[in-house]
Amino acid sequence: MVRRAKPGDDHPLQRYRWWQLFSRSLFHLRLEGVTGAPEVWSVDVRHGGDSNGEVWALLYLDGRNQSRSRLPAAFRIPGGIVEVATSSYGLKRCHYVAEDGTTRMLVPDRASAEGRRARLDQSSPTLSRAIGVVSVVVLLIALVLGVPQIVEDITRIPPVADAVGTFVSPIQLPAWTNITLVVAALVASTERALRMRYNWILDGGLFDGDD
Template identity: 40%
Template sequence: MARANLPATFPVPGGVVEVAAGQYGVKRAHLVTDGGAEHLLTPHPGSLEGRRARLAQRFPRASWAVGAVAVVVILVGGLLALGRGLEAVTHSPAIAAQVGTFTMPFHLSPTGLVVVGVLTALAGTERAITFRSRFLIDRRPGRRPRG
């Protein structure tokens, strides 16, 4: 088994395998033949990535919906975290005297915060395993992903 720091190129019979990682996971995994043809490599069917890819292939609209819900969950979780952080910072006396205070219009219970945190982490994982480097830009059903 070969190992290398990414981006990496591995020689194989008939060409090379090119692999590159982005900020959110694998950005490129292609077989480039000696003739210059490129073929997208697919994840192992038993892996989490393989199962997610199979969902996208069999049920593209459901896959798109899962991706859209994941993006919404990530955005809501991020906004809640931003609001809580802003509230904590602006309640400092030195900052409150300069810019005033911000108070969240509602507060979640500790259990609610844990649930939002877990859901946000799961949504982030879902976006990462789709082999797309831009988690906010999901492909539309029926369109071939660029890679």
């Protein structure tokens, strides 16, 4: 469900700091304004949330706050809408949808984790593609090895066992292997989130609560 945006308070956009790499996403969109001069719209998301655990997206125009919204959000700006949504690993959407239906992703701030990943893609495309392939392979392995064990655990719950019986997984892995598998899947999904890649099976399924 898309949240209704609330008016901003005109506070200035804070500079991105290196220690915010995995706690903050910052994206920019340059458009031609009504006067013909370029305008820069920015979307700032702090993934830790507020005191109530709510994650907000803040919209800025030329560095001044215009509005804010809980996620998922849709900010109306001249010429279209900026759509913002998250997964458990970062942003899965931060796109400008123009009135003519064309869509483009906002540009990550150079100092952000997303910006650094984008620079790697530009400077070393072969390495970047290899990392992307490894991330997908890791998540596929996690699904194949993890799903049977999860199903077995679920069918051991007494009401479920009484209703459908107990399923015995053909795959039995030691605890340390399962922990390694979960950590590897988290790293792989985080890497994909830095590129705004999201698939509800690969990045949702086992380890993510989808929006």
